[in-house]
Amino acid sequence: ALDTIxxxxxxxxxxAISKQKLVISDLGTIKSKVAVFQxxxxxxxxxxxxxxxxxxxxxxxxxxxxGSNGALLGNFSVTVSARASADTWTVSGFTSLTNAxxxxxxxxxxxxxxxxxxxxxxxxxxxxxxxxxxxxxxLANWINSLDADVAxxxxxxxxxxxxxxxYGTKTGTDNAVSFTGLTAPASGATTHPTTxxxxxxxxxxxTFTRSxxxxxxxxxxxxxxxxxxxxxxxxxxxTRGSDNxxxxxxxxx
Numbered sequence: 153a154l155d156t157i158x159x160x161x162x163x164x165x166x167x168a169i170s171k172q173k174l175v176i177s178d179l180g181t182i183k184s185k186v187a188v189f190q191x192x193x194x195x196x197x198x199x200x201x202x203x204x205x206x207x208x209x210x211x212x213x214x215x216x217x218x219g220s221n222g223a224l225l226g227n228f229s230v231t232v233s234a235r236a237s238a239d240t241w242t243v244s245g246f247t248s249l250t251n252a253x254x255x256x257x258x259x260x261x262x263x264x265x266x267x268x269x270x271x272x273x274x275x276x277x278x279x280x281x282x283x284x285x286x287x288x289x290x291l292a293n294w295i296n297s298l299d300a301d302v303a304x305x306x307x308x309x310x311x312x313x314x315x316x317x318x319y320g321t322k323t324g325t326d327n328a329v330s331f332t333g334l335t336a337p338a339s340g341a342t343t344h345p346t347t348x349x350x351x352x353x354x355x356x357x358x359t360f361t362r363s364x365x366x367x368x369x370x371x372x373x374x375x376x377x378x379x380x381x382x383x384x385x386x387x388x389x390x391t392r393g394s395d396n397x398x399x400x401x402x403x404x405x
Contacts, residue, residue, distance in 0.1 A: 204393030207374065210386040216377045217388045223373025228388045229356055235378050236323035236351035236365045241331070245340015246314040249306055250287045253316075256333035261291065263331045265300045265320070272333070288316050291334075302329050315340075324350050324363025351378055354385075 205219040214232055255261045260273035261282060272282035272294065282294050288306050295304035301322045308314050320329040328348040336342045350361045355370055368375040374390060 214382045220373045231354040231385045233352040237349045238320035239329040239348040240319040240346040243316040245337030247312045254335040261333040265302045
C-alpha cells in the first residue's frame with residue numbers, strides 16, 4: 153500500500169508527460185495540414201494554376217519544347233542555326249596512367265576557365281600546388297580539384313595508348329577553357345576537337361544568341377531544348393490544355 157502511495161506522484165507526472173506529448177504530436181499534425189492548405193490556397197488563387205498548356209513540335213531530332221501553366225499561346229517558327237558547345241582538349245601520346253607530364257618549370261601549368269586563371273604554382277585557396285614532377289593522372293586530379301566549370305580524365309584509347317582530356321562542363325563562349333604550360337609527349341599532340349560556342353536560334357524571324365541549349369527566356373512559359381542544327385524551320389505550337397480546375401479545387405478540400 154505504501155508503495156502505491158509513493159508511486160502516485162510518479163504516475164501523475166507520467167500521465168502529464170504523456171498528455172503533453174500527445175498535444176505536441178497534435179500540434180505537429182495541425183502544422184503540417186496548415187502548410188498543405190496554404191500551398192493549395194496559393195494554387196487556388198493563382199490564375200496560372202488553371203491555364204494548362206499543350207506543346208507540340210515538328211521534329212524531336214532538332215528540338216523539343218515544354219510549356220508551364222500560363223505560357224504564351226501561339227505557333228512559333230523556330231530555326232536552329234547552331235547549338236551551344238563546350239571546349240574539349242585532347243593531349244595524346246601517353247602510354248600509362250603514371251606517365252610524367254611536361255609542365256613549364258618557370259610559369260607552371262595555367263588553366264583559364266570562363267576568364268578565370270588557375271595556376272599550378274599559385275593555386276586558389278584550399279587547392280594544393282601541383283608537384284614538380286606530376287604524372288598525367290596527377291594533373292587530371294589537380295584540375296578536378298579546382299571546383300571550376302572544367303573536368304579532366306585520363307582515358308585508355310587502345311592497348312597502351314592513353315589520352316588526357318580536358319573539357320568545359322558548361323557551353324557558350326563565356327565559359328571557354330584554354331591552357332598554357334603543358335607540352336604533349338613527343339609521340340603525341342594537343343588537339344582541340346570542339347570549341348566553345350553559343351547557340352543561335354531564330355524564333356518568328358528574330359535571331360537570338362544564348363550560351364545554353366536550354367532556352368526559357370524568349371517565349372513566356374516555354375522552354376526550348378536544342379538537339380541539332382537544321383536549316384528547316386520547326387513549328388512549335390502552344391495551345392490551351394485540358395481544364396484542371398477540378399483538381400485545383402479538390403486540393404482545397
